[in-house]
């Protein structure tokens with residue numbers, strides 16, 4: 001017996017191995033297998049079982065079969081193969097990235113300092129020197145994961161690349177057996193009595209008071225409230241005031257979430273009933289039925305999804321329910337958990353541990369779990385008899401994975417639905433232009449919920465023109481008077497404020513605060529990025545470069561400013577303005593640990609936060625009735641990112657964030673600050689007018705031949721050596737144009753190559769190239785041919801099919 005094995009390496013090839021007698025009964029498609037590969041041993045996946053091998057030379061034998069059960073079957077495999085072809089990503093890598101790993105035998109990178117090499121180069125970065133120093137202390141070498149932990153850094157690859165290339169470090173694949181250890185968490189508890197005659201600082205007293213009120217609690221929950229908690233707690237422990245201990249944490253989907261309210265006994269309104277009927281029809285057909293559910297925020301979409309899932313479960317089917325952010329699953333789970341048997345629900349997202357993920361995967365595979373809820377990776381769960389896939393907030397860019405296999409879970413939901421003949425519901429208050437286009441063309445069934453539940457009004461949206469705002473010093477303020485007054489009034493009324501800043505727009509661009517003119521590319525119609533060090537403005541799309549002008553070409557004003565402000569600055573400013581308010585910040589910096597965002601949301605829910613400042617993380621889905629004011633600090637930030645979807649993104653974000661306000665009995669108020677109040681994305685958002693926005697946007701897309709009127713494939717190249725890389729890139733660009741002519745008769749446009757927006761990351765120089773064409777197949781062939789010819793010259797290539805941003 002022989003098996004064909006997909007190995008996680010950058011090659012499209014699969015490899016055939018012989019199966020020794022002892023393993024024959026256990027061999028099956030979808031099982032992991034340990035095989036010799038060159039000098040290494042690697043874990044691959046069995047993708048085919050053969051009775052005869054085509055090739056007659058002596059084949060190597062498999063070494064181990066760690067899985068008692070397969071992780072996928074032949075039907076799942078056709079889906080994975082499709083993904084591999086479409087995203088131009090080797091099958092072995094696709095499987096390695098999508099399936100849960102980390103439980104069985106695997107090989108890991110093992111690193112060692114090369115003592116033969118000359119002493120460290122002066123030009124090494126601090127981090128690189130740190131790595132070398134650490135390695136010097138490990139004469140036998142160290143596992144990469146160990147090194148990561150020791151340095152407290154996850155992204156070491158770039159630095160290791162540099163060190164390896166310089167011959168200072170040697171790496172090798174070695175076998176490990178990652179232990180699945182119980183997870184522990186630190187807890188704290190007050191002692192039975194306070195020791196007498198002790199003085200405490202204000203902070204210590206506050207801590208003690210808090211613990212007295214709460215009883216025992218996880219230390220991590222205190223981090224939000226007190227700074228440097230652990231050291232304070234240690235001091236108090238030494239004084240005998242309290243004691244710290246460890247508690248084992250269960251690795252299930254986590255404790256039953258308590259955010260939000262439970263609602264049962266809801267009667268669907270007329271619009272909801274019609275939508276549900278439409279979905280039930282699709283389900284009854286037993287065929288692939290793609291639907292777009294366009295419903296304003298708070299129109300009762302979730303309620304409809306839950307009814308549809310109930311229907312599927314009643315018929316012994318299974319369902320997948322995707323949400324864009326992990327943070328959203330908690331609130332959703334409390335709604336789902338109260339309706340369906342808890343045992344039949346699994347949560348999958350990247351925030352849960354590998355071992356929990358693996359356990360869940362097995363339960364799903366056995367059919368014990370029939371509803372899977374989660375972020376994008378949950379789409380690949382091996383749900384039995386899959387009948388329904390819901391993609392909530394389908395327009396959301398977090399469905400797109402931005403590294404390694406750059407898939408879009410929204411698009412793949414449709415592909416999976418087609419393979420397994422299921423109903424797929426894409427739901428949104430602000431559908432992607434592309435999705436709405438397909439629905440309008442009749443490719444998706446269009447379902448609509450036009451009004452909010454109980455006809456609650458949509459919030460009043462005010463637009464503040466920042467061009468006319470000045471502070472005492474004559475500068476454009478971060479927060480306008482209107483917004484500051486609105487916050488003050490909201491605080492006085494005991495209600496909550498959400499302040500939103502779009503981090504995506506964190507790149508800086510130049511504009512004229514007098515007339516709102518933004519310096520943009522004459523070729524590409526996107527804003528130019530400010531490269532302060534070189535004194536130039538650059539187009540990250542076509543590489544157009546221009547010197548920074550001192551005057552505005554439009555109004556001759558001379559106050560050219562760069563813009564780009566982070567959430568931290570906003571927090572500072574708000575603290576200064578409202579010292580008595582309870583302020584919290586929610587962004588990728590304050591939510592690095594699992595559970596962080598849930599904790600912040602729970603505090604918001606309990607009314608312990610007056611003003612929450614955050615990035616798009618806070619714009620989605622959350623339903624908090626006490627929020628009555630939403631402030632958008634800089635609407636332009638997302639309008640001026642170099643991306644043809646900038647207007648779409650901006651409209652979506654503004655509409656979604658506005659939808660957070662006034663969900664309870666109090667009417668909501670939204671204040672949007674902008675330098676371009678006349679832009680259609682902002683005007684349409686102010687009017688809550690999606691179809692109006694769509695009607696404005698579509699002709700522009702058609703005119704510039706952007707999706708949905710074309711398809712794009714982005715290629716990103718990186719090299720350690722700038723000059724060599726540059727030469728190779730120029731060749732690739734020429735070859736791409738040549739291939740576009742010969743293969744597609746000039747129907748494919750080649751844009752670039754240009755330097756990437758982040759031109760150098762961790763020692764690697766980066767360039768990008770965009771292929772644009774009407775026809776997906778020829779575009780794919782072209783990209784494939786182009787990639788086959790490269791990969792030498794130390795170039796690394798990343799492909800991005802249907803890129804969401806211009807990378």
Ligand code: ADP
Pocket residue numbers: 263266267268269272295296297298299300301302303304453623
């Ligand atoms: P969406 O997903 O469109 O934002 P939800 O389904 O979350 O909307 O509904 C918004 C709120 O209205 C929720 O609190 C939900 O419980 C409630 N709701 C939904 N449908 C109804 C209904 N038919 N009658 C009363 N309340 C409803």
Ligand code: ZN
Pocket residue numbers: 521522523524525539540541542543544
């Ligand atoms: Zn350009």
